[in-house]
Amino acid sequence: NAGVTQTPKFRILKIGQSMTLQCTQDMNHNYMYWYRQDPGMGLKLIYYSVGAGITDKGEVPNGYNVSRSTTEDFPLRLELAAPSQTSVYFCASRDTGSVNTEAFFGQGTRLTVV
């Protein structure tokens, strides 16, 4: 099993450009999450999904959008990139909604907005 796969690993965007960060998992997990990691800060939840067709906002959703058309895929879209969105982005999945179970993380996407 590949687990959670994120693409791309690195990307540089210009202000105002848009892009989609891809996330795919092959574990048939219902719960998927997008986090951002900024220096000196803990991971912050951007959006999450409890199953195909269902998404919800996390702590820091502004400037992002998500969709969940299949169980496997949970892409994160940046419509108008801003320097404040420079960060490392992690996708994660979990078998159940309980935070008392292990979460599986992707390798991360390092995004720089200039």
Add this chain to the structure above:
Amino acid sequence: KNEVEQSPQNLTAQEGEFITINCSYSVGISALHWLQQHPGGGIVSLFMLSSGKKKHGRLIATINIQEKHSSLHITASHPRDSAVYICAVAKGGNKLVFGAGTILRVKS
């Protein structure tokens, strides 16, 4: 004040040393996770615990629910243990609250 505080922020050790990383939290939790993040790599789960102690190889995690404190110990540290160690607490609902991480460097 953050709900999850880790100490130290940075730690440098010599190979073979016993290492302790601390995590304190200020909210009621149902579980606590320890995660490892290698440079340029993803995040992997090391432990999930809600009471007592767990051991896996050279890693030991303990939690004291009454004191709202957890520790991650590494015995006989090795340069390959160099990574960021992250504490996260399950506060309620289906979300985790993360600490800022402890950057560990083990020198040979």
